Amino acid sequence: KALKIKTNELVELFEDVCQGKRLNYYPPCPQPEHVIGVNAHSDMGALTILLQANEIEGLQIRKDGEWIPLKPLPNAFVINIGDMLEVIDITLITT
Template sequence: MKLLDHMGKSLGMDPNDMRVLFEEGHQAMRMNYYPPCPQPELAIGLSAHSDPVGLAIVLQIKEMEGIQVKKSGVWVPIIPLENAFVVHVGDIMEMVSNGVYPSVEHRAAVNSVKERLSIVTL
């Protein structure tokens, strides 16, 4: 809610507007396991998509690279930082912000030698 409050403030919204929109909403949690794949170029861990929510918050366990975002038509890997979350802006936030915060298209890639685990709250 703090992050949503700050985003609302940057949009010039009334301080309670974001709370009204999101505070009573549903929240889900998902864990994704990506085992090592000997031919990662032939596999997709999770196909390209955007999240239909306001925000998705991702914790990448073991700081293993795997999330990629589409920027100017090119897939760019997100380098995980130790003890940090990745935050995806979702479709609802894009609509609420009138496109100021665009939804991000992303996917998950697999690695040839290392497993990857992510925990996502939507």
């Protein structure tokens, strides 16, 4: 509802799409300055569901060209809109 996309439009778009998953786990490091993590990227799928375990900071979003850290919320998931839904949104707005 928040995306203002009709349910049947989403169903049609994702009927034949395969799903994927990737798990990243970073154990605590005594020297955090040596941790590499995941490089800056955009999520190419439709949705990304993230859990920041142990309230450890590190997740950032880019808004207006600036990187903004996301403070972890206990027992909460972060839901990212991926590139695919962004393209769909632009297409629906322009048509």
